[in-house]
Amino acid sequence: MGLVKSKTLSAGAFGGDDGGRDLSALLADLAARDSSVRRAAARDLANYPQAAMALCDRLEKEASPSVRAVLFTSLIRVQDGEVAARLAACLRSDDAQLRNGAIEALQEMPGAVAPHLQALLADPDSDVRIFAVNILGALRHVSAPQWLADVVRVEGHINVCAAAVDALAEVGGLEAIDALEDLRRRFPGEAFMAFAIETAIRRIRGK
Amino acid sequence: MTKPAIPIKAPRVLVVDDGITMRLYYRTVLEAAGFVVEEATNGVEGYEKALAQRFDLLIVDINMPKMDGYSMLRAIRRDAAVQGVPALTISTEAGQADAIKAYESGANYYLVKPVAPETLTDVARLMTGSGV
Numbered sequence: 001m002g003l004v005k006s007k008t009l010s011a012g013a014f015g016g017d018d019g020g021r022d023l024s025a026l027l028a029d030l031a032a033r034d035s036s037v038r039r040a041a042a043r044d045l046a047n048y049p050q051a052a053m054a055l056c057d058r059l060e061k062e063a064s065p066s067v068r069a070v071l072f073t074s075l076i077r078v079q080d081g082e083v084a085a086r087l088a089a090c091l092r093s094d095d096a097q098l099r100n101g102a103i104e105a106l107q108e109m110p111g112a113v114a115p116h117l118q119a120l121l122a123d124p125d126s127d128v129r130i131f132a133v134n135i136l137g138a139l140r141h142v143s144a145p146q147w148l149a150d151v152v153r154v155e156g157h158i159n160v161c162a163a164a165v166d167a168l169a170e171v172g173g174l175e176a177i178d179a180l181e182d183l184r185r186r187f188p189g190e191a192f193m194a195f196a197i198e199t200a201i202r203r204i205r206g207k
Numbered sequence: 208m209t210k211p212a213i214p215i216k217a218p219r220v221l222v223v224d225d226g227i228t229m230r231l232y233y234r235t236v237l238e239a240a241g242f243v244v245e246e247a248t249n250g251v252e253g254y255e256k257a258l259a260q261r262f263d264l265l266i267v268d269i270n271m272p273k274m275d276g277y278s279m280l281r282a283i284r285r286d287a288a289v290q291g292v293p294a295l296t297i298s299t300e301a302g303q304a305d306a307i308k309a310y311e312s313g314a315n316y317y318l319v320k321p322v323a324p325e326t327l328t329d330v331a332r333l334m335t336g337s338g339v
Binding site for chain 2: 094096097099100103104126127130131134158159162163165166169170190191192193195196199200
């Protein structure tokens with residue numbers, strides 16, 4: 001059995017060699033008063049996968065948009081399952097900028113976010129399900145069109161379905177048309193849904 | 208003798224939404240009712256267009272990339288040149304707290320998606336005070 005590196009950080013983990021001291025200093029800089037210092041630390045910590053959770057912690061309390069942007073960029077570089085899980089948790093935030101940043105970051109990590117998507121698509125909060133569909137729509141993952149078609153088939157909330165229809169118009173193929181036609185029958189009186197489905201089918205056929 | 212028709216200047220609406228189908232829907236409904244529609248795909252583009260051109264109404268989504276609807280509305284309300292333009296927020300978020308946050312950010316009215324065509328045109332007419 002191979003050794004598994006722990007991602008848990010502790011003070012003792014940074015002592016000793018030069019690399020450890022660098023990491024320790026960067027982690028301290030992440031809490032500096034000066035936003036330019038925090039921004040530089042966030043950028044350089046992308047080289048330390050073991051600092052990913054510290055970057056996530058900082059993301060949740062960071063007020064500066066420019067530091068946040070760098071934190072997201074660094075987390076995209078790390079992109080593992082734990083990072084994806086922490087970013088997925090940001091979808092429940094009341095902070096719209098944090099939510100939207102998390103969506104954009106998760107769209108850039110198809111392999112890491114894929115295992116979390118089914119749970120997000122089954123979330124009791126319809127807004128979280130919409131965000132999951134938004135992620136799927138821009139995810140470079142071979143299964144994304146199929147997952148979107150599945151959403152259209154089983155989802156009961158009209159706005160989640162509408163988001164999936166919009167995404168299928170972009171990434172769906174001819175195999176999605178049956179699901180879209182079924183959806184039309186499920187929401188017979190909704191003018192927007194009829195319009196969205198018509199538009200999606202026209203765009204899919206025009207590809 | 209009939210009076211000559213008085214030409215009505217068509218009200219200009221800026222639709223800010225990252226969903227391509229949603230923008231097309233608003234455009235189709237509003238243009239059929241006589242409005243002139245311009246589009247932006249996120250809050251940054253919406254804010255820039257709102258500053259660069261004259262609009263009678265802003266229709267703003269909340270969850271958008273680059274700049275969300277709340278931030279865009281706050282930026283609009285801080286800018287003396289455009290702060291008086293009425294803003295309609297249309298969001299998927301149906302909670303009362305979401306509407307309150309939109310009003311606090313500068314929205315004049317809040318609707319939850321999906322919006323029926325007649326509701327959209329009625330509210331747009333009311334908010335622009337137009338006769339289209």
